[in-house]
Amino acid sequence: MLKIENLHATVDGKQILNGLNLTIPSGEIHAIMGPNGSGKSTLSYVLAGREGYEVTEGSVTFGEVDLLAMEPEERAVAGVFLAFQAPVELPGVGNANFLRTALNAVRRAKGEAEIDAIQFLKLARARMKVLNMPDDMLKRPVNVGFSGGEKKRNEMLQMALLSPKLALLDETDSGLDIDALKLVSDTVNSLRGPDFSALVITHYQRLLTHIVPDRVHVLSAGRIVKSGGPELAHELEASGYGAIQDAAA
Amino acid sequence: MAAVTETIEAVQSVTESGYKWGFETDIEMDFAPKGLNEDIVRFISAKKKEPAWLLEWRLKAYRHWLTMEVPHWAAVSHPPIDFQDAFYYAAPKQGPKSLDEVDPELLKTYAKLGIPLKEQAILAGVEGAGDSPSEGGRMPIAVDAVFDSVSVATSYKERLAKDGIVFCAISEAVQTHPELVQQYLGSVVPQGDNFYAALNSAVFTDGSFVYIPKGVKCPMELSTYFRINAKSTGQFERTLIIADEGSTVSYLEGCTAPMRDENQLHAAVVELVALDDASIKYSTVQNWYPGDAEGKGGIYNFVTKRAACRGKRSKVSWTQVETGSAITWKYPSCILIGDDSVGEFYSVAITNNRQQADTGTKMFHIGQRTRSTIVSKGISAGHGQNTYRGLVKISPKASGARNFTQCDSLLIGDQCGAHTVPYIENRCMTAKVEHEATTSRIAEDQLFYCRSRGLTQEDAVGMIVNGFCREVLKELPMEFAVEAQKLLQISLEGSVG
Numbered sequence: 068m069l070k071i072e073n074l075h076a077t078v079d080g081k082q083i084l085n086g087l088n089l090t091i092p093s094g095e096i097h098a099i100m101g102p103n104g105s106g107k108s109t110l111s112y113v114l115a116g117r118e119g120y121e122v123t124e125g126s127v128t129f130g131e132v133d134l135l136a137m138e139p140e141e142r143a144v145a146g147v148f149l150a151f152q153a154p155v156e157l158p159g160v161g162n163a164n165f166l167r168t169a170l171n172a173v174r175r176a177k178g179e180a181e182i183d184a185i186q187f188l189k190l191a192r193a194r195m196k197v198l199n200m201p202d203d204m205l206k207r208p209v210n211v212g213f214s215g216g217e218k219k220r221n222e223m224l225q226m227a228l229l230s231p232k233l234a235l236l237d238e239t240d241s242g243l244d245i246d247a248l249k250l251v252s253d254t255v256n257s258l259r260g261p262d263f264s265a266l267v268i269t270h271y272q273r274l275l276t277h278i279v280p281d282r283v284h285v286l287s288a289g290r291i292v293k294s295g296g297p298e299l300a301h302e303l304e305a306s307g308y309g310a311i312q313d314a315a316a
Numbered sequence: 317m318a319a320v321t322e323t324i325e326a327v328q329s330v331t332e333s334g335y336k337w338g339f340e341t342d343i344e345m346d347f348a349p350k351g352l353n354e355d356i357v358r359f360i361s362a363k364k365k366e367p368a369w370l371l372e373w374r375l376k377a378y379r380h381w382l383t384m385e386v387p388h389w390a391a392v393s394h395p396p397i398d399f400q401d402a403f404y405y406a407a408p409k410q411g412p413k414s415l416d417e418v419d420p421e422l423l424k425t426y427a428k429l430g431i432p433l434k435e436q437a438i439l440a441g442v443e444g445a446g447d448s449p450s451e452g453g454r455m456p457i458a459v460d461a462v463f464d465s466v467s468v469a470t471s472y473k474e475r476l477a478k479d480g481i482v483f484c485a486i487s488e489a490v491q492t493h494p495e496l497v498q499q500y501l502g503s504v505v506p507q508g509d510n511f512y513a514a515l516n517s518a519v520f521t522d523g524s525f526v527y528i529p530k531g532v533k534c535p536m537e538l539s540t541y542f543r544i545n546a547k548s549t550g551q552f553e554r555t556l557i558i559a560d561e562g563s564t565v566s567y568l569e570g571c572t573a574p575m576r577d578e579n580q581l582h583a584a585v586v587e588l589v590a591l592d593d594a595s596i597k598y599s600t601v602q603n604w605y606p607g608d609a610e611g612k613g614g615i616y617n618f619v620t621k622r623a624a625c626r627g628k629r630s631k632v633s634w635t636q637v638e639t640g641s642a643i644t645w646k647y648p649s650c651i652l653i654g655d656d657s658v659g660e661f662y663s664v665a666i667t668n669n670r671q672q673a674d675t676g677t678k679m680f681h682i683g684q685r686t687r688s689t690i691v692s693k694g695i696s697a698g699h700g701q702n703t704y705r706g707l708v709k710i711s712p713k714a715s716g717a718r719n720f721t722q723c724d725s726l727l728i729g730d731q732c733g734a735h736t737v738p739y740i741e742n743r744c745m746t747a748k749v750e751h752e753a754t755t756s757r758i759a760e761d762q763l764f765y766c767r768s769r770g771l772t773q774e775d776a777v778g779m780i781v782n783g784f785c786r787e788v789l790k791e792l793p794m795e796f797a798v799e800a801q802k803l804l805q806i807s808l809e810g811s812v813g
Contacts, residue, residue, distance in 0.1 A: 115764075115768050116768075139764060139767040140770050140771060142768075143767070143769055148768075151765065155764075157762060157765070157779070157780060158783055160779055160783035160786075168779065172771060173770050208783065225769065229769070
């Protein structure tokens with residue numbers, strides 16, 4: 068599904084990713100852990116195509132296609148979804164309108180018929196119920212005045228509706244209470260299947276007890292320095308990143 | 317950030333190809349000789365077969381105009397206008413006398429402009445079309461079509477007449493309702509009010525006239541569609557709307573013009589009068605040709621719009637979406653005379669490329685407990701310059717008066733400008749005046765967020781701009797809100813790299 072080879076990237080001329088290699092087969096969920104400044108968020112932005120994140124070397128293949136050659140919106144409709152660490156506010160833009168526009172963009176790309184407002188509301192409300200979101204969150208402007216937890220749940224609502232092939236969760240667990248954490252995990256787990264892969268970026272092992280990953284990778288100074296099964300997350304929790312960084316150096 | 321640079325470049329690259337209304341209709345026209353003098357004023361008056369009092373009224377305005385100077389206080393710049401180098405009267409030779417006689421070329425023109433087919437059928441006078449107001453679940457809209465200097469057709473006249481509503485060209489009202497015209501013409505905007513109002517008073521050619529009788533709620537939207545077609549002409553329309561006691565009306569105007577290298581002058585005057593408990597909603601979607609990317613050509617839109625809320629509890633609400641014109645200079649205002657009367661001003665003004673807009677409102681609080689609300693949204697892109705200029709004036713007698721003003725500016729790129737010039741004169745201790753203002757940019761993270769959800773950059777800009785304008789757009793009649801949203805997007809077209 069996703070194949071990253073020897074990826075080097077800079078931000079404002081500063082080298083952040085340093086020859087990163089990672090393959091996520093279809094149907095698998097991988098976790099990336101690592102200390103602050105190791106390049107976790109940069110990786111997610113590079114994959115989603117954010118301006119200013121310049122790839123200087125390496126390649127990323129998504130399915131059969133060269134992901135790096137695509138515009139952000141092309142990646143989105145091809146099935147890449149980035150759940151933002153800090154979801155952006157869009158004043159005056161109704162959440163329902165935004166969601167439906169996004170959903171229809173994806174549906175058009177898949178050759179499916181666009182969905183009308185009534186069908187959409189039905190679909191959205193059903194998902195919101197599971198996420199414990201009140202209906203009025205559809206009427207409110209996108210993320211404006213949302214609490215931290217509401218913003219993250221709104222990201223999960225978008226993800227669930229767009230049903231991507233590859234979800235990138237950039238520290239979606241940060242700032243969440245245990246109930247919200249559970250809702251986020253349930254959403255990811257509900258999408259699990261042979262055509263769904265995810266890259267879960269997190270600081271803490273806590274999230275990975277709810278979303279059990281197939282593989283765990285440790286990122287340090289822009290490269291994967293260690294990979295293992297779910298048990299690696301527990302190890303890290305116990306020993307910290309220091310030991311691994313030292314071993315890699 | 318890179319995305320913003322891209323946006324700026326793209327916005328700058330917008331050319332006149334983005335203006336879809338720029339075609340010209342080839343039709344035989346009747347012109348007055350070029351230039352302006354007393355004979356031209358007499359010519360226009362004679363063409364309209366006007367009574368002597370109106371000719372005198374025009375001549376008085378003309379003589380006053382000669383003593384006046386072009387206003388220089390607005391934050392706009394343009395070369396001096398040669399008022400002798402224009403035609404002050406241009407009309408299709410075959411002016412139709414009834415709806416069935418509308419020139420096919422004109423029908424084609426309005427079809428191209430996207431006036432719905434149904435209305436076209438009505439313009440062409442199809443039998444019975446006007447008797448089924450809610451066919452297809454959509455309320456009909458009565459249209460007065462003004463082409464250069466004359467009104468070429470007005471639809472639904474007979475249906476409206478059943479309720480005693482008068483909706484016709486002002487030149488026709490002069491003939492059919494002279495007493496109303498004489499009583500109210502110039503009663504809100506006097507002949508000598510300002511340079512362009514005086515010019516308009518001297519040479520105004522056509523425009524709409526509306527009278528809503530006591531207690532009548534106008535059953536449909538009324539609208540006037542202004543089109544400048546002929547070369548080297550100015551359009552000087554005059555609109556007068558009178559809402560008698562307890563009546564309500566919603567009125568909309570739209571306007572377009574061909575693309576030309578020359579600047580054409582549009583100097584209109586609009587007067588609204590609301591008596592006791594009457595309510596007028598006046599919406600404008602202004603889309604005159606804005607000129608090309610280098611600022612060549614385009615309409616000078618120098619307009620005086622004013623409402624008198626004479627009656628107790630009367631209400632006037634102005635909503636404007638200004639996307640066109642090379643220069644816009646207009647300040648739809650309310651004189652709140654009646655106790656408890658209400659004035660509102662909701663505005664979206666977009667300036668792209670070399671467009672300049674100096675627009676805002678004046679709210680004069682005279683009656684007790686009068687209230688006003690001002691919401692202005694200015695969007696500047698390219699080298700556009702956007703100024704909000706407003707005055708809130710509260711007289712000593714306006715006890716308990718209230719005003720709330722909100723001015724927001726959105727900048728796209730770093731070559732454009734936004735300016736806010738609010739004046740507040742409060743002479744009443746019990747009045748309350750509030751003013752809020754913000755200036756912001758379309759942020760790179762907002763664009764990326766939208767694009768990462770599958771929206772193209774163009775759709776993302778459109779969505780963010782529409783969100784920014786939402787408070788104003790929701791004031792527009794339903795039928796036009798959609799059109800206005802599309803127009804906003806088209807005006808910023810090319811903001812995609």
